[in-house]
Amino acid sequence: xxxxxxxxxxxxxxxxxxxxxxxxxxxxxxxxxxxxxxxxxxxxxxxxxxxxxxxxxxxxxxxxxxxxxxxxxxxxxxxxxxxxxxxxxxxxxxxxxxxxxxxxxxxxxxxxxxxxxxxxxxxxxxxxxxxxxxxxxxxxxxxxxxxxxxxxxxxxxxxxxxxxxxxxxxxxxxxxxxxxxxxxxxxxxxxxxxxxxxxxxxxxxxxxxxxxxxxxxxxxxxxxxxxxxxxxxxxxxxxxxxxxxxxxxxxxxxxxxxxxxxxxxxxxxxxxxxxxxxxxxxxxxxxxxxxxxxxxxxxxxxxxxxxxxxxxxxxxxxxxxxxxxxxxxxxxxxxxxxxxxxxxxxxxxxxxxxxxxxxxxxxxxxxx
Numbered sequence: 579x580x581x582x583x584x585x586x587x588x589x590x591x592x593x594x595x596x597x598x599x600x601x602x603x604x605x606x607x608x609x610x611x612x613x614x615x616x617x618x619x620x621x622x623x624x625x626x627x628x629x630x631x632x633x634x635x636x637x638x639x640x641x642x643x644x645x646x647x648x649x650x651x652x653x654x655x656x657x658x659x660x661x662x663x664x665x666x667x668x669x670x671x672x673x674x675x676x677x678x679x680x681x682x683x684x685x686x687x688x689x690x691x692x693x694x695x696x697x698x699x700x701x702x703x704x705x706x707x708x709x710x711x712x713x714x715x716x717x718x719x720x721x722x723x724x725x726x727x728x729x730x731x732x733x734x735x736x737x738x739x740x741x742x743x744x745x746x747x748x749x750x751x752x753x754x755x756x757x758x759x760x761x762x763x764x765x766x767x768x769x770x771x772x773x774x775x776x777x778x779x780x781x782x783x784x785x786x787x788x789x790x791x792x793x794x795x796x797x798x799x800x801x802x803x804x805x806x807x808x809x810x811x812x813x814x815x816x817x818x819x820x821x822x823x824x825x826x827x828x829x830x831x832x833x834x835x836x837x838x839x840x841x842x843x844x845x846x847x848x849x850x851x852x853x854x855x856x857x858x859x860x861x862x863x864x865x866x867x868x869x870x871x872x873x874x875x876x877x878x879x880x881x882x883x884x885x886x887x888x889x890x891x892x893x894x895x896x897x898x899x900x901x902x903x904x905x906x907x908x909x910x911x912x913x914x915x916x917x918x919x920x921x922x923x924x925x926x927x928x929x930x931x932x933x934x935x936x937x938x939x940x941x942x943x944x945x946x
Contacts, residue, residue, distance in 0.1 A: 581629060588651055591658045592622050598661050602683035621650055632735060644735045645924060649697060652887055652923030656696060657689030659889060696887055696927035703744060704918045704931035706752060709904060711911050712941035713875035716855040717822035720938065725857070726754035726783070727934035729880025730917035732794065733774055734765025737919045742777045745918060745933070749781060752935045756785040756819060760880040760915060761792025761830060761861030764803055771803045778807040785819040786810055790827040792861040792881060812859060814846045823938075824854045826874075830861035830881075841868045848872045855938075863900040863914045870908030875941070877912040878934070884916030888927045902929075 596618035600611050609617075628647020632640045664685035665671070671678030716723075726749050733742060749757060764774075781787050788810040795804070804811050812827020819825050826847045844865045847858065856874045863879035870877075884902035885891020895901050902916040918931050 581633075584651075585626070585629065588625055588654065589622065591654045592618055592625075595654060595657050595661060598665070598682055599686055601679050602686055603679050604683055625650055641735045641738070648736070648923045649925060652696060652925040653690075653693035655887060655890070656693045656927065657686065660685045660689035660692065692927060693925070696923075696925040699927060699930055700920055700923065700925035702926075702930045704748070704933050706748060706935050707932045709913060709934065709936045710939060711876050711913075711936055712939045713855040713857075714941040714943075715822065715853065715875070716938055716940040718940055720820060720823055720855075721940055723755045723785075723823070723938040724753060725756045725758060725878075725934075725936040725938065726752045727758045727760055727878050727913075727915055727936065728763075728918045729760035729861075729915040729934075730762040730792070730883060730921065731919040732762055732765045732917075732921050733919070736924055737765075739773050739777055741919075742774060746777060746780050748933055752933070754783045754935075756825070757781055757783045757787040758825070758857075758859055758878060759787070759789035759804070759809065760859060760878055761790050762794040762880065762921075763789070763792070764794060765921075766794045766796075771806065774803060775806055778803060778809075781807070781809075785823075788812060788817070788819075788825055788827070788859070790859045790861055791829055793830065812847070814843050816847060816851045816856075818852065818854065822854045824851045824856045826851065826856060826858045828858065828860040841865045844868045845872065848874065863898055863912065866900060866905070866907040866910065866912045869912075870910035874910050876936070876938075877907075877910060878915070878936075879912070880915045880917060882914060882916065883921060884914075884929060886917065886920060886927075887923070887925055 596614055599605055600614045605614065625647045628643045632644030632647060661682065664681055668674050668678050668681060728745065728749065731737060731745065789804045790812050810817060813829040816824050816826035828843045828847050845868065858869050858874045858877045860877060860879050862881045866877055882894050882898045882901050885894050891901060900912055900914050902914050905912040913934060915934050916929060916932055918933055920926065
C-alpha cells in the first residue's frame, strides 16, 4: 500500500514539473514538447524500476538503481515545491501573464540548485553533536559518563558495510561509556544480515550497547541483526547499567501501530525500576510528558530525521512536535536525533546527519 501511494505521489509531481517546465522560455527554445515528454517518461520509468529492482535487491546494480531512483524522487519533490510556490505567488500565471513563464524558469532553476545542494549534503558523513545533561539522582562517581547515540541508519541497499564501518569508527572515537541505538538501524531490505553483523559487533562500550526497535525493525531481518550482534534490546522494560543509572526502552513498533498505546508502553517500560537516574529510549518522540511525570531525567529519540529535506520538516512537525535537537519537557531533557543516515534519497536540506555524544552530570539538589 505504501509503495502504491508513493508511486501515485511521484507520478503527480512528475506530471506537474514537466508540464510547467515545458512552458519555460529557455526550455521551449531548445527542446520540443515531445523531447520534454520523453525525458519525463524516462525518469518516471527509472523511478518505477528502482522500486521494483533496486528496492528489494542487493548488489551493485540494485544499489545504483535505488540511488538514482530515490534521488530523483527527492529532486522532484524540491523542484515541485519551488514551482508550486511561484505558481501560488503569481496566481498560477494569471497575475503576471507575460512574465509568468520567465518567473517559472527561475523557480525551476532554483529547485534544481536546491536539489543539488541536498544531494551533496546527503552524501556528507554525519557530524557528532555534543550535549551536556544534568540528571537528578546520578551518583557523583558517574559524573562525566559519556553516552553515544546513533539513530535511523537505515542500513540497506544504499548504506552498507563501508558506510557502517565509518560510523562505528566515529562512535569509538567519541570514547563512549554507553552506546545506544534509537531504532531504524536497518532499512529492512537490500542487505543480508551476514554482511553487517561482523561490523555491528565492533560497537562496544563498558556499560554495553543497548537498542530499541523502530518501525523499520518490523521489516525483514533488522530485529535479528540487533539480537545476533549481542546488544541488549529493550522492549517496554528497563535495565540498571550501573548502580544509580537506569536505562529504559519503549518498543515503538507497537506504539507506531497504535499511538494511543504509546503512553502505556512508557509506563510499562518504567514500572518497578529503582529510584535512580533514568534515561528513556523511545524511537518515536511521543509521550514525553508521560515520561517526565514518571521521573525520567533524559529521553532520547529519533525517527523524524529532522524533516531530512526542507520544507518537509513542517509536515513532520505536525506529527512529531519534538522534531530535532534539545527540548525541556516538565523538568526532563529530551533530545531528538535527526538521524545518522537517510531514508530514501541520499539527500538532506539543510543539516547533515548526526551522532549524539551526551555527557552526564549530577543535577544539583535545590537548597532546603
